[in-house]
Amino acid sequence: MNKSLLTNLLALVVMACGWFFAVPWLWAMGLFAFSGAVTNWLAIHMLFEKVPLLYGSGVIPARFSEFKQGIYDLIMGQFFSKENLQRLLAEQHDQDVVSLKLAPVIEAIDLSPAFDALLETVQKSSLGGMLAMFGGAQMLVPLKEPFIENLSRSLIELADSPEVQQQIKNQLHQGDTIDLLQPKIAAVVEGRLAELTPEMVKDIVQQMIRQHLGWLVVWGGVFGALIGLFSSILPAI
Incomplete structure (x- = not known):
């Protein structure tokens, strides 16, 4: 079941029980838990969707140009670096390459900068302030591995696509030097990235x-419940 929905429903149940049985501390726990969970759910929703009258919402699709530029820099800076192209040219010189096996190259690339860039985007968005209340950017660190795995898989799929494979092999067969080959490959990559729309970038992320x-919604509910409990107990101390 959806963690966000389950957390909100549980908070509502606790709040309803507190009201029905006239238990102030239980009511406070449910109310604060619900407010914390809903606030974080809304912040996550605002990352991907534009919400009318809420400034800063839709930050991911709004900054899709920066996302594409980051992917381009990553691909050309590490994936199609001069060293990797020299290796490909050496393979082409030794034998007729039927299929370029680029997966090992991609898997060896450090994709951490891509996650760091995404993390910076999130911190600068409307979610940044709420993250600070629950441990800051460290709350998103567990997302790093799944993000890198998915990004690596996407890059491998891109590299293995027939169009990209054929374009690279065509350039290799022309016998160009590295300095001439890099701009041509860059044009291919730019062409593929140009096909990305804000909606597609949003879906990818x-x-x-x-x-x-x-x-984040779950922990928003948990911390909200604890704050509600303490707020109801403290006056009695």
């Missing part, structure tokens, strides 16, 4: 991290 962001 959602697939990578949204299910894991549900824990």
Whole structure:
């Protein structure tokens, strides 16, 4: 079941029980838990969707150009670096390459900067202030591995696509030097990235991290419940 929905429903049940049985501390726990969970759910929703009258919402699709540029820099800086192209040219010189096995190259690339860039985007968004209340950016660290795994898989799928494979092999067969080959490959990569729309970028990031962001809603409810409990107990002390 959806973690966010379950947390909100549980908070509502606790709040209803507190009201029905006239238990102030239980009512406070449910109320604060619900407010914490709903607030974090709304913040996560605002990352991906534009909400009318709420400034800063829809930050992921709004900054899709920066996302595409980051992917381009990553691919050209590490994936198609001069060293990797020299290796490909050496393979082409030795034999007629039927299929370029680029997966090992991608798997060896450090994709941490891509996650760091996404983390910076989240921190600068409307969710940043709420994250600070629950441990800051450290709350998102568990998302790093699944994000990198998904991004690596996406890059491998891109590299193995017939269009990209054929374009690279065509350039290799022309016998160009590295300095001439890099701009041509860059043009191919730019062409593929140009096909991305804000909606597609939003879907890509959602697939990578949204299910894991549900824990923010859970912890928002937990901390909210604790705050509600303390707020009802403290006056009696």
